[in-house]
Amino acid sequence: MEYLPNILFAIILVVGIGYFVRNIKKLIRNIKLGQKVDASDNKSQRWKNMARIALGQSKMVKRPIAGFLHIVVYVGFIIINIEVLEIIIDGLFGTHRIGQEILPASLYGFLIGAFEILAVLVLVSVIVFWIRRNVIKLRRFLSSEMKGWPKSDGNIILYFEMVLMCLFLVMNATDTAFQTANSGNIFSQFIAPWFDGMSQDSLHIIERTAWWLHIVGILIFLNYLYFSKHLHILLAFPNTYFGSVEPKGKFNNLEAVTNEVKLMMDPSADPFAAPAEGTEDEVPAKFGASDVMDLNQIQLLNAYTCTECGRCTSACPANLTGKKLSPRKIMMDTRDRLEEVGKNIDANKGEFKDDGKQLLGDYITNEELWACTTCNACVEECPVSINPLSIIMDMRRYLVMEQSAAPMELNNMMTNIENNGAPWPYNQMDRLNWANEE
Known part of the structure; x- marks a missing residue:
């Protein structure tokens, strides 16, 4: 029975x-349903982007209030969870605050003190985020796509963080030995008096309960990420x-289409020469995208990363x-459809069974696609460097090249260009007539 807790x-x-690992494997499988794309170029620039945007949060601070609060939560939550290492060692080997035993008292006190300061800052920041969502009700949180689960998800994660920070502080405040050492208990020393008058046994039960709930809560939080928009904590990198x-505004071009235009303009070209199989100018099975499997893997990664x-x-x-267009909804819809396809594959033993949807x-x-001004x-x-426009353009390409379903104004323009x-x-002889119109 002595080793039962361990x-x-x-x-x-x-x-x-x-x-968690099982769900991450499922996520990777779903992303790989997309078309392969070569992203091996500009490696140094890519590493710089990751360090500057994901790690350095450079784009978050463009909106100073939300950016500062997010940095506090991001840095605080990550650093505080360093203590999880101590909790895991204690839980597996039956020790208690192993760091206090093996580290110099001053260093351990500094670390726990820093954790407590960050815990309070995270708690305050999360409360402000909750107020912005539910009391102030910022307009961008009230769109139609933010009803139901997306709205609840945003609040659930805030409650998670509030509870975890409180459990950490209560755990420290009710640890008699830690409080007696009076090193690192920067904020918990003010919480400890709340429990005055309780017996040592009662304090020990509260401390152990907070300890267990804290580590179990972290594991629940970790596994909740897969089902939450907060998956970006991992995928932002x-x-x-x-x-x-590439420069913004530069769109990819299909070699097959380019070569066909060249054939039309080059009288000496052989129109019956078939492109080599596997080359870039090979005619694709489908132009553009109508479903998630037609998108590339980076676009599907974008969908899962959307915050x-x-x-x-x-x-x-x-x-x-x-207008009806919401780039956020484009990403949310892509992720929802990808999840639906993944569940279809799970239900059919690894094979996708046509569900009549796309x-x-x-x-x-x-209407949403054509509302975009690019x-x-x-x-x-x-x-976090998501590109909703690339998905919009690929789906537009499908509408134009596969379904001829462009708006009338665009069809008229393309007909005029062709003729x-x-x-x-x-006609070309009269193309300057517009200058004579009054």
Whole structure:
């Protein structure tokens, strides 16, 4: 019976980490459903982007209040969880505050003191975030896509962080030996008097309860990430690394289409010469994208990384003028469809069974796609290098090249270019007639 708590702790730890690994494998599998894309170029720039944007939070601070609070929560939560290492060692080997025994008293006191300061700062920041969402009700948190689960998810994670920080402080405040040492108890010394008059046994029970709830809460939090928008805590790093390093506004071109245009313009070219299989100019099976499997792997990584912060939508000129487009919804819909496809594969023993649905139409409408002005505001605003515009453009490409479903104005323009070599309804001899119109 002496080792029962250690065995129980080991079981909980293995189950918690095992379930997390299982979900991460599923996530990687889902991302790999997308088309392969070469991102091996500009490695030094990619590493710089990851260090500056993901680690340095450079784009977050463009909005100072939210940016500062996010940095506090991000840095505080990561650093405080260094103590998890001590908790794991204590839980597995039955020790108590092993760091206090093996580290110099001054160093241990400094570390725990820093953890307590950060815990209080995180707690205050999280409360401010909660107020911004639920009391002030910032406009970007009130969009139609933020109803139901997305709204609840944002609050649940805040409650998680509040509870974990409080448990950490209570755990320290009720640890009699730690309080007696009077080193590192910067804030917990003010909480300890709340428990005055309790017996040593009662304090020990509270301390142990807070300890167990703290570590179990961290494992629950870890596994909750897969189902939450807070998956970006992990994915922001690969996402910023694989983010585009091309100038904004530069769109990819299909070699097959380019070569066909060249054939039309070159009278000496052989129109019957087939492109070599596997080359870039080989005609693809489908132009553009109508479902998540048609998107590339980086776009699917983008979908899982989306923080649902709404900065993209709040900067979108189409959305600001009342149009249906919301770049945030584009990413959320892509992720939801990808999850649906993943569950379909799980239910059919590793094979995708056609469910009669697709991203285009069932999740994202033509109206949303054509409302986009391609201004790149959403790309510029995203704090973790997500590119909603690339998904919009690939789906537009499908509408135009596979379904001929462009708006009438665009079809008229393309017809004029094809017939007259210009967007206007004049032949080449009369193309300057517009200058004579009053």
